[in-house]
Amino acid sequence: MQQNNGLDKKQLISFGIFSMILIGFMFYFQNRNAQAEQEKLALEAKKTEQTTKSKPAATNLNAATVTPNSVQKVNLQNDELSLEFSSVGGQLSSVKLNKFEAFGGKPLYLFNNNNASYGFQFTDKSGKVFNTKDLVFAPQVAGNVVTLNTKIGNAVIQFIYTLKAKYTVDFQVKTQGLGSVVNDGKANFVWNYNVRGAEKGRSQEETHTEFAYAFNNYKDYDYDARSDMDEPDETLNWIGIKQQFFSAVIEAKNGFTKSKGFQEAIPEGEYLKKFNYDGQVNLAGNELNQDFTWYFMPLDIELLKSYDKNFDEILPLGWSFIGSLNRYVFIPLYNLISGWGIAAGWAIFWMTIIVKLILSPVMFKQHKLSAMMKVIRPEIDEVNAKFKDADPMKKQQETMAVYRKAGVNQMAGCLPALVQIPLFYALFRFFPNMLDLRGKSFWFVPDLTAYDDIISWGTNIPLLGNHLSVFALACTVVILIYTIMTSGNIQQPQQEGMPNMKVLMYIFPITFLFFLNSSASGLSWYYFVSNAINIVIILVIKYFILDEKKIHAQIQENKKKEPKKEGTFQKRMREMMEKAQEQQKLQEQARNKKK
Incomplete structure (x- = not known):
């Protein structure tokens, strides 16, 4: 009969290692579950905080959590433009020029597939920064007008878009009660835009893709194709980003101040350049009630002249003569x-x-x-x-x-x-x-x-x-x-x-x-x-x-x-040569004396 002498040394070591691994897994999953529970509680606390009305300025700034159900799209269209508006940010999410095609017979979109976003950026009373492009708006359509509304704290923000002829979209911004949220009297218009290629020659189109803007009551024009844009002292009447044949422009009736911009070429792919623009707009009584206009234009010189806003300068035909x-x-x-x-x-x-x-x-x-x-x-x-x-x-x-x-x-x-x-x-x-x-x-x-x-x-x-x-x-x-x-x-x-x-x-x-x-x-x-x-x-x-x-x-x-009489130019040339020859002889004589 075989005698059982208990566990030998190797078995004890194996058992010890196995026990340590098992205990380690127990602690790992216990901590992970505890962490997950803490995150769950934090999320519920955050949701509770968002729905609490005791701190409207701070709580409702984060109320625009975007969910699939919160995204709504509405559309306007005429012979020239097909527009799509998104409830997220109250923005134009798609702009298609109906009379033109991109290279290869593709539809010509200036805005589409999240390549452009814009909004007004505010600083609340607690110092936090928020942007309307992150808020969720409720859209309504009536004829050629889209109205989008949102609330933030006790403030109401309303965007009103009106589609007009000649590639024009009026953009009214109205607020009520914004003073309960902000008190610094200013906002920034922030526009991010990845320009999509529309032409065959990438390098040529990239060269013609640039910032364009007017100031001094539409009288002066400038552009920037390669470097950062910085206009701290001018009030811009409009700011645009042009391509070889098309341009997206936003006009501010009261102007943009302290403008700055950045551009960066994208080496390859669907997009040519990345643009970022930031310009300040002033509030009246801590309310933003101003009129803007979007233009999504083909760069046709007669069309550009017809606006009477110095848009024809966008077409780079050369300076002066x-x-x-x-x-x-x-x-x-x-x-x-x-x-x-x-x-x-x-x-x-x-x-x-x-x-x-x-x-x-x-x-x-x-x-x-x-x-x-x-x-x-x-x-x-x-x-x-x-x-x-x-x-x-x-x-x-x-x-x-x-x-x-x-x-x-x-x-x-x-x-x-x-x-x-x-x-x-x-x-x-x-x-x-x-x-x-x-x-x-x-x-x-x-x-x-x-x-x-x-x-x-x-x-x-x-x-x-x-x-x-x-x-x-x-x-x-x-x-x-x-x-x-x-x-x-x-x-x-x-x-x-x-x-x-x-x-x-x-x-x-x-x-x-x-x-x-x-x-x-x-x-x-x-x-x-x-x-x-x-x-x-x-x-x-x-x-x-x-x-x-x-x-x-x-x-x-x-x-x-006999030699013909010299002309005036020939006489001057001869005199200059004789003087140069005489000067050369004097220099040679001076060098010979030194020797």
């Missing part, structure tokens, strides 16, 4: 041509032709000068060879003498370039901001305000992206051909270390490709047509207008004659 060119030349010209009923791309084509005709005297003079300089190139080379070892000033004087005898004014070639600089910048502003071009197709281009990507690939190449614009490529090729045709008259630098100007001119069209590749295809198309016309003009001048042999013979004949 640049903006005037767009407002009074290019936009009316495009509208006139497109009114003929032709496709947008052909309207741009004919607009280019008309602009070229207007500039034809200046452009003809430039191309004629270019052709003449090519003809006298042998004479310039002869001077360079003859005065190869001479003083640079002397060589320059002889070179200018050749130009003078040939009747070539070098400075005349600068005028067309100066004329084209503002035109280029104006068109750079025109094409990506012209609403009438948005979504207009031409040949293989679905949207003339965005790049074409018929040639595309999956990976992202630095500077180029994931596509190659055909219009940008065609424009680059034409500019390169034009450069080759005009580079023959460029004088190469004689001094060591100076850059080769021909090489730089060939590099320019290539770098231009990277710029145009992500820009509006309408801009590339315009410059393709423009430079193609330049090539035609050069060929016409060369083969039908200028006789190179005759010009060359005239130069040889002029050499035998």
Whole structure:
């Protein structure tokens, strides 16, 4: 028979460890249950506190606990806007522009899916901060008016929205008994907005997404595209956040003061930028009874002007003369041509032709000068060879003498370039901001305000992206051909270390490709047509207008004659060179004396 000797040492150790684990679990679950019970009691106490009326200012500030049952949605709609209002915060929770679509045929929403929230922020008598966007309102609809009411303590807050024509929503705020809750005489309007992309070109649209605001009784306008906004001293009449073609704006009849804002780009995804705005509104007798207006507008210049609130400045057509060119030349010209009923791309084509005709005297003079300089190139080379070892000033004087005898004014070639600089910048502003071009197709281009990507690939190449614009490529090729045709008259630098100007001119069209590749295809198309016309003009001048042999013979004949009287500019240039040459000799003499 086997004898039972009791528990051995290993069994005692195992039993002890098991007992400790068991006791640990008992204490853990006991503490967890106790904690859960405490949380339950705290929650019940909180609910009790919320329903107690002994401390209305403190208890009812937290009364707006949002539950699924507390969220109600009501709607208004007209031909232009479809609006949804939420009982949570009494806010516009959805704003859809009915006459437009986002890229890809999607509905165009400015507000939707909680990408925007706004409300009035107060400080109660106990120092606590609360915002109307966290309160629950009771909505009512009557015709084109939505009224939302809420109570906080003994105060009643009422928001009244009225949907009107021209993308306008009147927004009245009324309070009664607010003085029982607050006593500092002010409130802050706080607006948070994640702007959703609506266009094809993300980088281009992000560049045009920014703060916009007016002040000084609507007379002055400013914008901020990259940095924090800070206007502590101005009273803003309206504050808006614009995109490439659309804008959400809120106007305060009594103005916003102490305004500040923050913006941050969102690298990828559905949204482009994150905006936060905070502006103060003053209370009258500790009551907020003020009128505001929301505008959810397409950036059409005639529509913007019709409001008479300086909204047309939102459209970034350029400052001063640049903006005037767009407002009074290019936009009316495009509208006139497109009114003929032709496709947008052909309207741009004919607009280019008309602009070229207007500039034809200046452009003809430039191309004629270019052709003449090519003809006298042998004479310039002869001077360079003859005065190869001479003083640079002397060589320059002889070179200018050749130009003078040939009747070539070098400075005349600068005028067309100066004329084209503002035109280029104006068109750079025109094409990506012209609403009438948005979504207009031409040949293989679905949207003339965005790049074409018929040639595309999956990976992202630095500077180029994931596509190659055909219009940008065609424009680059034409500019390169034009450069080759005009580079023959460029004088190469004689001094060591100076850059080769021909090489730089060939590099320019290539770098231009990277710029145009992500820009509006309408801009590339315009410059393709423009430079193609330049090539035609050069060929016409060369083969039908200028006789190179005759010009060359005239130069040889002029050499035998007395030099023509210098022009004012040429005389000044010669005097400056002589002075510089004299100063250089004096400096060399001083250095020789020191030696």
